[in-house]
Amino acid sequence: MADLTTKIAGITMKNPVMAASGTFGYGLEFADFVNLEEIGGIIVKGTTLHPREGNDYPRMVETASGMLNCVGLQNKGVAYFCEHIYPEIKDIRTNMIVNVSGSTLEDYAECAARINALENIPAIELNISCPNVKQGGMAFGVTTDGAYSVVKAVREVYDKTLIVKLSPNVTSISDIARAVQDAGADAVSLINTLMGMVIDIEKRKPVLSIATGGLSGPAVKSVAVRCVWQVAKAVHIPIVGLGGIMTAEDAIEFFLAGASAIEIGTANFIDPAVTVKVAQGINDWLDRHGCTSLTDIIGQLEA
Template sequence: MADLSVNIAGMQMKNPVMTASGTFGYGLEYADFINLEDIGGIIVKGTTLKPREGNPYPRMVETASGMLNCVGLQNKGVDYFCENIYPQIKDIQTNMIVNVSGSCPEDYAECAARINELERIPAIELNISCPNVKQGGMAFGVTPEGAYSVVKAVREAYKKTLIVKLSPNVTSVVDIARSVVDAGADALSLINTLMGMAIDIEKRRPILSIATGGLSGPAVKPVALRMVWQVAKAVQVPVIGLGGIMNADDAIEFLLAGASAIQIGTANFIDPTVTVKVAQGINDYLERHGCKSVSEIIGALED
């Protein structure tokens, strides 16, 4: 057994496999299928200061090798999370990480401050890249200045590991990444979904209720991999790679491109046990290549 453990800005993980926000609920939804403690970290559903009903149905459409969603950050708010969800998940022996979103820097900071008080939450993932809400979300993540302002505000309120999730819907993801690191991010995760659209040609209407949605699944993997590779070369903080990872081979591509950990999202819908299979597959790869530790392959592309 190779050493799969990684350290993301002070957060120790038993392996580099995490679940992507919005695809794994609070982890509990998958507890029948896998031992949650076998994965390195679980990023729970996006949480906002106030409850959000999200967008109307329909919210999802299947596409070639992927899916579009426009859920729109439906959640019951940070108070509900602290009082009702946290007690249920705090004793799960893995890194339970809360994805935090908002519509203004003050909301982000207040929500993060509430999570900061929760002893068993070692990190937050700041979502400045949701394509499905009108205010906030991706609006902050598409300019270096906007991204800087919200990360700066949260950095002052949040003392533990601060991961910032980046949008691919930008001209230069590297510029955004640098700005976010300057504002105090401890780690970056990328990519969030790519904004897309589908049309019902009989009705001549967009299929999704708000017309556009975020594309995920293997269709986006090459784009995600390219962005992770670019950003990992440009910043000094750890990068967590995600976007269309379906199996261990995909995950290893991201690690080789420079990701210190990876997240699995949409693939959970196809195989609820995929996370543990990917962790096992990474181990098998390391053994086959005579590597003692996963750190030996992070960013280890041959020249």
């Protein structure tokens, strides 16, 4: 058995595989299919200060090697999370991480501050990269000033591990990564979805209710690996890589490019136990290649 433990700033993980936000509910929904405590971490559904209805249906459509969604951060708000969801998930023995989103700086900061008070949540993942909401969301994540200001506002009120999730829908993801590092992020995760569109040619209308949505799944993997590789050269904080990971071999690409951990999103819809299978597959790959520890391969790309 190789040593699969990894560190993301203040968090130690038993293995480097996490479930990505928006694709694994609050974890509880998957408990009948997979032992949650064998997953390195679970990033729960996007949470906002106020409840959000999300967008109208249809809000998901399959694409070649992936899917497009415009769910739009549907959730019952942070107060509901603290009162009703947190008590249900707080004793699951893995890293339970909350994905935080907002429309204004104040929203983000207030939501993060409320979660700061929850003892068994060791980190937040700040979503400055959601392409499916009208205000805020990705708007902060596509300029260095916007990204810096939202991370700075959250850093002032949040003193645990702060992971900032980056958008690939930018000219230079390295510049955005540097800005969030300067503002006090402890780690970055990337990528969120790529903005896309599908048209129903008979109706001459977009398939999704708000026309555009976020592309995920195998179709985005090579973009994600490229982003991780570029960001790894630009920052010194740890990187969590995601986008299109279906197998252990996919995950190994991200480690070689410089990620210290990975997340799996869309693949959970196909196989609810994929996180644990990928963790096992990473172990097998390391064994086969004579590596005693995951750290032997992080950033070891020869390029």
